[in-house]
Amino acid sequence: MIVAKRKPFEEILQMIAGHRKVLIAGCGTCVAVCLAGGEKEVAVLAAEIDMARRLKNQPIELGQTTLERQCDREYLAQLDDRAASYEAIVSLACGVGIQFLAERFPTIPVYPGVDTCGLAVNQDVGWYEERCRSCGRCVLDRTGGICPVTLCAKGLYNGPCGGTNRGFCEIDPEQPCAWYAIYERLKGQGRLERIRAITPVQEWRDTVPRTLLQPGYRKPEKAKS
Amino acid sequence: MMKSGSNLEKILRAGHFAFTGELGPPRGAHAEEVRKKAAHLKGRVDAVNITDNQTAVVRMASWAASLILIQEGIEPNYQMVCRDRNRLAMQADILGASALGIRNMLCLSGDHCLFGDHPTAKGVFDLDSIQLIRMVKQLRDEGKFQGGAEVDGRPSIFIGAAANPFADPFEWRVQRLAKKVEAGVDFIQTQCIYNMAKFREFIRLANEEGLTEKVFILAGITPMKSLGMAKYMKTKVPGMDVPDEIITRLQGVARDKQAEEGIRIALEQIAELKEMKGVHGIHLMAIEWEHRVPEIAERAGMLPRPVVN
Numbered sequence: 001m002i003v004a005k006r007k008p009f010e011e012i013l014q015m016i017a018g019h020r021k022v023l024i025a026g027c028g029t030c031v032a033v034c035l036a037g038g039e040k041e042v043a044v045l046a047a048e049i050d051m052a053r054r055l056k057n058q059p060i061e062l063g064q065t066t067l068e069r070q071c072d073r074e075y076l077a078q079l080d081d082r083a084a085s086y087e088a089i090v091s092l093a094c095g096v097g098i099q100f101l102a103e104r105f106p107t108i109p110v111y112p113g114v115d116t117c118g119l120a121v122n123q124d125v126g127w128y129e130e131r132c133r134s135c136g137r138c139v140l141d142r143t144g145g146i147c148p149v150t151l152c153a154k155g156l157y158n159g160p161c162g163g164t165n166r167g168f169c170e171i172d173p174e175q176p177c178a179w180y181a182i183y184e185r186l187k188g189q190g191r192l193e194r195i196r197a198i199t200p201v202q203e204w205r206d207t208v209p210r211t212l213l214q215p216g217y218r219k220p221e222k223a224k225s
Numbered sequence: 226m227m228k229s230g231s232n233l234e235k236i237l238r239a240g241h242f243a244f245t246g247e248l249g250p251p252r253g254a255h256a257e258e259v260r261k262k263a264a265h266l267k268g269r270v271d272a273v274n275i276t277d278n279q280t281a282v283v284r285m286a287s288w289a290a291s292l293i294l295i296q297e298g299i300e301p302n303y304q305m306v307c308r309d310r311n312r313l314a315m316q317a318d319i320l321g322a323s324a325l326g327i328r329n330m331l332c333l334s335g336d337h338c339l340f341g342d343h344p345t346a347k348g349v350f351d352l353d354s355i356q357l358i359r360m361v362k363q364l365r366d367e368g369k370f371q372g373g374a375e376v377d378g379r380p381s382i383f384i385g386a387a388a389n390p391f392a393d394p395f396e397w398r399v400q401r402l403a404k405k406v407e408a409g410v411d412f413i414q415t416q417c418i419y420n421m422a423k424f425r426e427f428i429r430l431a432n433e434e435g436l437t438e439k440v441f442i443l444a445g446i447t448p449m450k451s452l453g454m455a456k457y458m459k460t461k462v463p464g465m466d467v468p469d470e471i472i473t474r475l476q477g478v479a480r481d482k483q484a485e486e487g488i489r490i491a492l493e494q495i496a497e498l499k500e501m502k503g504v505h506g507i508h509l510m511a512i513e514w515e516h517r518v519p520e521i522a523e524r525a526g527m528l529p530r531p532v533v534n
Contacts, residue, residue: 153348154308154337158353158401160392161334165392166393171340184394196403201352204351
């Protein structure tokens with residue numbers, strides 16, 4: 001899932017400093033699961049802002065809502081009659097949701113309430129680890145199901161570098177070395193030949209804004225609203 | 226067959242035991258600092274590695290310091306890391322380096338930015354060191370850019386790379402060396418060697434795989450300046466293997482004799498490496514100790530350096 005971390009409170013407060021009526025919009029999917037932008041986090045942020053503004057003698061009127069998903073038009077449409085009554089919106093969705101919301105209501109400033117941190121696994125409640133950079137050229141078949149683009153700090157395709165340290169990365173003794181792990185896994189599977197061949201220079205695909213159109217589908221003449 | 230015509234290549238192809246040094250460019254624009262350090266190395270080594278923003282700390286560009294060395298009559302070994310530039314910048318620099326007389330190059334991944342003085346910089350790593358080796362080889366031998374277009378004027382570069390026999394997993398280190406050989410590397414300079422037993426085993430495996438017949442291997446030596454340095458190298462530098470016996474030896478002498486003891490250890494290593502099948506030379510990394518290189522070269526029996534025309 002996509003994981004995010006709430007921005008520092010002072011930063012959010014600064015963004016909305018000039019506004020007196022603000023909607024806080026959560027997202028009920030990924031960011032709710034990773035405890036950054038669901039219904040509960042919306043309520044907490046609203047309470048914090050309310051308190052801080054009262055203390056400053058600058059009271060603010062706050063609306064709260066949490067959409068099922070901010071990356072889908074059908075859910076954004078639920079705000080169509082309410083959005084215009086606010087001076088600004090703070091979105092707690094991931095960067096995708098924030099932008100789609102901002103695009104839906106182009107006359108209203110939309111501010112990010114979170115920093116989007118990647119595509120991660122749920123290791124435990126409140127503990128997430130990045131696993132994919134969505135590079136668009138998956139090599140997991142060759143690397144034992146371990147992503148060198150994401151998990152090697154240098155993103156090496158022909159690792160490990162000389163900095164691997166008893167199975168850990170040179171950048172941090174707690175960060176496992178991806179290539180050490182790749183080696184160990186492939187060795188266990190008897191498939192080391194997979195990394196014996198040189199992986200050629202990457203043809204990067206994530207250097208331009210990407211559009212995905214699945215086979216058999218077409219873009220409509222004009223996006224329906 | 227001569228590929229670059231560099232002095233280092235000539236020495237190695239003539240079958241001499243090579244001897245290279247290293248120089249870190251200054252943290253500023255003073256050419257004089259490069260010249261001062263270089264003076265200690267002139268005539269004592271076959272080529273001098275010029276590090277490229279080593280440990281991710283910004284310094285004078287490696288190509289620029291390499292050119293200062295050429296002005297001083299010393300052959301540089303131009304280091305290039307993958308951390309700071311993409312394939313366009315790399316190829317442009319390689320062409321420029323060759324045009325201005327640089328004939329040796331060392332292809333490295335580079336230390337992560339987190340180690341340096343700009344820890345939040347974005348590391349490029351468009352290529353890794355193995356892909357870089359292949360790209361240089363393609364420019365030189367096929368006259369083709371990485372993107373496939375024809376090069377009008379191929380660079381003459383003796384292609385080098387590093388090998389660390391001591392990083393994990395040990396069994397994979399020779400395989401990774403094999404990948405570098407397959408990519409087209411001409412010579413290898415190893416990480417600093419302190420664990421001779423492990424290095425012997427590494428070379429034995431490399432000999433067994435026939436790699437030492439396809440690539441020149443220069444064994445990396447860094448004399449310990451002090452007990453403190455040895456302890457630091459042992460505990461703080463990733464991928465470094467400093468056995469207890471080195472620490473014990475340095476502990477066994479008075480503080481003001483530690484540098485001499487460090488040099489003695491290095492001399493003993495060099496003596497053994499000279500006789501080791503599959504080792505073709507020494508790469509002496511006397512870090513911020515350039516002024517001791519003449520003495521070390523002399524005592525190691527490396528002088529005078531052979532001249533090959």
